[in-house]
Amino acid sequence: MMQEKALVLFSGGQDSATCLAWALDRFAQVETIGFDYGQRHKIELEVRDAFRTALLAARPEWGAKLGTDHLIRLDALGQVSDTALTSDATIAFNADGLPNTFVPGRNIIFLSFAAAIAYRRGIKHIVGGMCETDYSGYPDCRDDTIKALQVALNLGMDRRFVLETPLMWLDKAATWRLAESLGGAALVEALLEHTHSCYLGDRSERHPWGYGCGTCPACDLRAKGWAAYAAPETR
């Protein structure tokens, strides 16, 4: 495994940043891919470089492993979607329980582009932060979806990719513990300071759990996860 290469879907959010550390701990070479599709929290993309720098400050030995960052412009996704994530509408929840930030099949499209890049780069492992545990209702984060997509991609590209989802069965507190085990307090601090989750792109104030408006669903999830990690006895 250690001689193999990985491509990490790295948005600049907490989950994908933790996945990047996980991949650097496990694989011989690691590249990253991000998508710019006019999302409102474009700030996520802007923190990506800062996180990569802070990550290597926390674990300098990973410097030799961390390779190219592929940033793919995907305006088409905004063209397809009419959801809050890519417009100025208010974040809310649809009748089916899905947040109106839902871009249908977004992760399928992201993973398909990642596989196309991985194909060209000779990379076998594709790593994403999909998770069903603190589940927002996005069906494209489900384990069943990812496993079916692995089969479709491997048939459709005639390769043997492995879609790795190390956070699938972890809650947010466990994700923080994973980060701590991978890079100690320095990595936890890098995640707090240099990753972004808030749908509104608010970075005006540093909370115990990082930056954000504190009220959107993404901030709410992040704050609760941090609280459960930082003071487990109060859960």
Next chain:
Amino acid sequence: MMQEKALVLFSGGQDSATCLAWALDRFAQVETIGFDYGQRHKIELEVRDAFRTALLAARPEWGAKLGTDHLIRLDALGQVSDTALTSDATIAFNADGLPNTFVPGRNIIFLSFAAAIAYRRGIKHIVGGMCETDYSGYPDCRDDTIKALQVALNLGMDRRFVLETPLMWLDKAATWRLAESLGGAALVEALLEHTHSCYLGDRSERHPWGYGCGTCPACDLRAKGWAAYAAPETR
């Protein structure tokens, strides 16, 4: 079936144009989707409107069924690919037998975007011209790929899409016969005049089988298919 809606992947090539006629014959409402990704045979996109017009001249009763055309800009695909189809390199065949026009997983990405559009538009059937019979070696045209992808899309979007591939088991002569059965000589003529297959975008001369350079793999396949259809006894 007749009360249901379909979305047809319509590139402007012969196969997808035949699929459009097939869908209009079968479904109550039909929309089309095309992708502009910097392909060299951009002429394919330019003939799309002309074909839609000629199709309705051949079968005027289809006018009430034929709806919106969605044209999605997908520059990202050109960004990912370094193949001949999106650059000025010469068309050739790689060591693995695939044409170097191969964009890995292209049809998976197209079908995923089509499903996102279909989700928003309340469309169940997604129709594509994928075919394994006159097989160029593209693994994303294989029936196994399409069936696995249907499962991944349905899980990932929590819907029940049906991926329809009416040409999967037809050779090119049979595809011409299908067109004739759907729209007679007028549809065959519309396909000859207003669809495009040539990788080089050559429309300088009308051959018996339509326009094209006559020497690239796509022209070669089209010319042979026409010959088999037009003069089956000489096969």
